[in-house]
Amino acid sequence: MSKKKYYAVRVGKTPGIYFTWADCSAQVTGFKGAKFKSFETIEEAQAFINDEKVSDKKEVIKKIKSEAIDTKKVNTTTKIVKEGYDVKPIRSSAKVTTYKSYINPEEIEDKYDFITFVDGSYDRGNKIFGSGVIVLHPKDNSHDVYYNAGYDKWDQWNIVGELESVKVAINKAKELGKKNIAIYHDLKNIALWASGEWQAKNTYTQEYVKFMEDASKEHNICFVKVKAHSNESIYNDLADEAAKGAIIQYLNEHK
Numbered sequence: 001m002s003k004k005k006y007y008a009v010r011v012g013k014t015p016g017i018y019f020t021w022a023d024c025s026a027q028v029t030g031f032k033g034a035k036f037k038s039f040e041t042i043e044e045a046q047a048f049i050n051d052e053k054v055s056d057k058k059e060v061i062k063k064i065k066s067e068a069i070d071t072k073k074v075n076t077t078t079k080i081v082k083e084g085y086d087v088k089p090i091r092s093s094a095k096v097t098t099y100k101s102y103i104n105p106e107e108i109e110d111k112y113d114f115i116t117f118v119d120g121s122y123d124r125g126n127k128i129f130g131s132g133v134i135v136l137h138p139k140d141n142s143h144d145v146y147y148n149a150g151y152d153k154w155d156q157w158n159i160v161g162e163l164e165s166v167k168v169a170i171n172k173a174k175e176l177g178k179k180n181i182a183i184y185h186d187l188k189n190i191a192l193w194a195s196g197e198w199q200a201k202n203t204y205t206q207e208y209v210k211f212m213e214d215a216s217k218e219h220n221i222c223f224v225k226v227k228a229h230s231n232e233s234i235y236n237d238l239a240d241e242a243a244k245g246a247i248i249q250y251l252n253e254h255k
Helices: 021-028 042-049 057-077 158-175 189-195 203-218 234-253
Strands: 006-011 016-018 035-039 096-099 114-123 128-137 142-151 180-185 220-225
Touching: 006 021, 006 042, 016 021, 016 042, 021 035, 035 042, 096 189, 114 158, 114 234, 128 158, 128 234, 142 158, 142 234, 158 180, 158 189, 158 203, 158 234, 180 189, 189 203, 189 220, 203 220
Parallel strands: 096 220, 114 180, 180 220
Antiparallel strands: 006 016, 006 035, 114 128, 128 142
8 A cells, every 4th residue: 555645845836735735736836846756754845845955764753743842832822813804893784685596687677777796816925916797788699708816915816716707797787887796606705794794703704794785876786606617607617717827917017
C-alpha cells in the first residue's frame, strides 16, 4: 500500500495543500515560476508553503506543533477581532421578495421588466473578485452580458463577486429606467442579507445591506434561487463564465 502524500503548492494558481496529484497539477500546469513539492506529512507541506528552510523533519514538525499550541493559549485569553468585524450586527429593512426555489423567467416576465442572472468568481492567489451579470430579453430570446472585477480589499473572498454582481445588475436597471427587477442567484447569502433573514456582521456586508435598502425604495426587487451548475438554467452558467472572464481581463489589464 503506497504512502499517503501531501502536495504543497507554494507558487501557483491557488497556493495551498492538495491531497491528489491531479488537483496539484491543475494549480501548476502552465503557471510560470510554479513551485510545488510532495511530502509525507502535512506539517512538512505547510512548512514548505511558508518557505521555512528547516532541514530536520522532526524540527519542522516540532516547530509547527509548538506554534499551534502557543496560538491555542493566546486564543483562550485574547479574543482576536478580524478587521471589519468590530461593528454591531444589523438586519436589512429592505422591502424585497425572495423565492427559495426556481421559477421559470417566462412565468414572471409580465411582472418584472428587468430579469437578470448574477454570479461571482474569485482568484484567491491574487485576491481578485469577478462579477457576471446576464440580462434577459424574453421577447426576442436574447441577452446582454455585463461584468466587473477588482481587488478584494475587504478580504471576503467569493462573497465580494457575488454581492457586487447584484449591485451591477441593479445599477444597470436604474440606468435603463427599469423599476421591477428579478435577480436569479445561486448563492443564498445574496437574498438572506438583503431580506434581513441573516444579520450583516461586518462592514462590507453592511454596505450591501444599505445599498439594498436604498434600492428597494425605488425598485420592486425579487430574488429567485437557482441551483448552481444544474440544468435549471443555462444563464446561471453564462453569468459564472462572465465572472471568471472578468477576472482574466482585469489581470491582463493590470500586469
